[in-house]
Amino acid sequence: MRPAPPELTGRVVIIGSGIAGLVTALALAPKPVVLVTQGRLGQGGSTVLAQGGIAAAIGPDDSPALHLADTLSAGDGLCNSAIAETILRQAGEAIAYLESHGTRFDRDASGAPVLGLEAAHGRRRILHAAGDGSGAEIVRALVAAVRSCASVAILEDTSACRLLTRDGMVAGLLLQRDGAGMILPTGQVVMATGGIGGLYDATTNPVDNRGQGIMLAARAGAALADMEFVQFHPTALAVARGRLPLISEAVRGEGAILINDCGERFLTGHPGEELAPRDIVARAIHAEMISGRQVFLKADDIDFPTRFPAITALCREAGIDPAREPIPVRPAQHYHMGGIHTDIFGRSTLPGLWAIGECAATGLHGANRLASNSLLEAAVMGLNAARDIAAGPGSHPAIPAMPDLPPEADPGQVRAITSRHLGILRDGASLHAAIAGLLPLALGRGGASDPAITALAIAVFAALRQESRGAHARTDFPAQAIHSVSRRMTLDQIIQSARLILSDNLARSA
Structure with missing residues (x-):
């Protein structure tokens, strides 16, 4: 040091x-x-x-x-x-x-x-x-x-x-x-x-972005807010890699349409169709995928290489010519x-x-x-x-105590839990399972502790929001609550809430 x-x-x-x-x-x-x-x-x-x-x-x-x-x-x-x-x-x-x-x-x-x-x-x-x-x-x-x-x-x-x-x-x-x-x-x-993309198996963001700033602030006592709201972009390029290349919404803005592998345009008749809000489009694509369908962006009416040169290059790296064939897409974690x-x-x-x-x-x-x-x-x-x-007075800090370096972050265990339980669709049982898996990791001293703190906050906030709203969709609470507010909590409050949620769940199942 x-x-x-x-x-x-x-x-x-x-x-x-x-x-x-x-x-x-x-x-x-x-x-x-x-x-x-x-x-x-x-x-x-x-x-x-x-x-x-x-x-x-x-x-x-x-x-x-x-x-x-x-x-x-x-x-x-x-x-x-x-x-x-x-x-x-x-x-x-x-x-x-x-x-x-x-x-x-x-x-x-x-x-x-x-x-x-x-x-x-x-x-x-x-x-x-x-x-x-x-x-x-x-x-x-x-x-x-x-x-x-x-x-x-x-x-x-x-x-x-x-x-x-x-x-x-x-x-x-x-x-x-x-x-x-x-x-x-x-x-x-x-x-x-x-x-926070690195907390998920499928993300459009750099895999080294694991919510470190949120974790640092939470450990120091700052309040967190709205942690349950994780946005999944509807149209990441469906290839086998950690960070999935993004197929920008601007492609749909220029007229591209979404179809399944039967050639059906499954958003026809929906308000906004392909340009509906992201959470709606992502859930529609997710529904096609869990029914066994593949989903594609059909963009052959666009001068693709001229308007979207970078996306054209990404597609061609994957062996796809977007000007001539549909682009395979899938939802992926995109923004928090x-x-x-x-x-x-x-x-x-x-x-x-x-x-x-x-x-x-x-x-x-x-x-x-x-x-x-x-x-x-x-x-x-x-x-x-x-x-x-x-405009403030400036900084004149005393030299703080010299702590030891924490272990190198290891997000593997956390990523598996987050990807399985904190995705596009959620329910109480899955959220409780996430909290049960993440709480001991967050409280531990190993490499999983830092990424687990951010993931635990997402799970606790999601468990407490018993409604579906925006990017947060619960199959056990599909409707919106009449009175809904943003929530903020410190790490101590998040840990206390996690313990109460697990205790209540245990009592109900007894």
């Missing part, structure tokens, strides 16, 4: 180098910051994989009010409408900020932005870059800007292992770099660690609406900790994220958190 270099002590520390972390680092300049990333800067996260783009109500027939209405509808009654309205009204500012740092969005011959349509949007409002290479373009531009920003110190190939506290406030971080532990004293940490509970500035319930991007729960998404609102939220909240931190 060693202390961090003195020149890094007391700086704002940002964990994660997707769009949220990169925007925050730039927006804090010239305030000195440390940006910690477990891989290479901008790589290894979900932003660089994003195909569809970023939602912004900037078209002549659009408005933030219309965007808000679509967001609230997709969120199925659980969005924080005030926060959602604030974030969506900042969309123009976020787009301008990205462009000012070199992002090149697609524009037509007149210079106007080319706006795409995605599911559950009532207007064309999706800005994209390089056709379907939006995330890669945003990361390219922001990484170049961060590398040239003198106020940002970058720690690549570095993992955050524990968030350290003193007197109920953030005091530092335990990092692992070059195989050794390092203590970095700081009173201001921004969590921008991304999602829950996470670290925050306000509009990204402040968590733990003083000194901010959370932004997918690891945070602002209330924008409610029970189901509207397509392409995630990159928007990450950029806006990065700007908001930076303003809040810059």
Whole structure:
């Protein structure tokens, strides 16, 4: 164990180098910051994989009010409408900020932005870059800007292992770099660690994203919110690999249709058809699959190589020509609406900790994220958190105690439980089985403990929500409850709830 270099002590520390972390680092300049990333800067996260783009109500027939209405509808009654309205009204500012740092969005011959349509949007409002290479373009531009920003110190190939506290406030971080532990004293940490895809067998996200930021915050005492709401993208490319390539919703926005292996268009007559909200389309595809059918996207009416060059390349790697043959698809874990509970500035319930991007729960998404609102939220909240931190008193932490490095995370046991019991359809018996399997792992000292904490939170929140709403579908509670609210809990409360759920289940079965 060693202390961090003195020149890094007391700086704002940002964990994660997707769009949220990169925007925050730039927006804090010239305030000195440390940006910690477990891989290479901008790589290894979900932003660089994003195909569809970023939602912004900037078209002549659009408005933030219309965007808000679509967001609230997709969120199925659980969005924080005030926060959602604030974030969506900042969309123009976020787009301008990205462009000012070199992002090149697609524009037509007149210079106007080319706006795409995605599911559950009532207007064309999706800005994209390089056709379907939006995330890669945003990361390219922001990484170049961060590398040239003198106020940002970058720690690549570095993992955050524990968030350290003193007197109920953030005091530092335990990092692992070059195989050794390092203590970095700081009173201001921004969590921008991304999602939970690595907790599932089938995901469109990097398999190393296992909800680490949520786990770090929960261990330190921060409240979590809406953990049960896990979004499954309807159309991942159905190939045999860990991370499944995404077939963007924008493909359906351009006219592609879903068919089964009998050639039947099974969403015909459903409101929205192929452009219904993601949870509805995912469950419809899941129903086809459990009945023994295969599902395909038929897109031969689209100039596929021109509009979707990156997806074309992904399909051809798998031996599929999307311009000539249907694309085999299946649902896969894609996004997590829950996470670290925050306000509009990204402040968590733990003083000194901010959370932004997918690891945070602002209330924008409610029970189901509207397509392409995630990159928007990450950029806006990065700007908001930076303003809040810059206006504050700064960090003068005492050097925290030197804990031991935890064992290397091993998600294998957790992934098996999560994939089996916390998927598209849930029921009480399955959720109780998940809790019974995850609780001893979370309380243990082995490599499964860290990923089990995040998975246990999902299972407990899901067991307590006895209704079907948005991305959370229970076969034993198929209807929506009359009164439904967002829930927040600390790790201690989650563990206590898990024990009560198991105790009650045991009593009922006796």
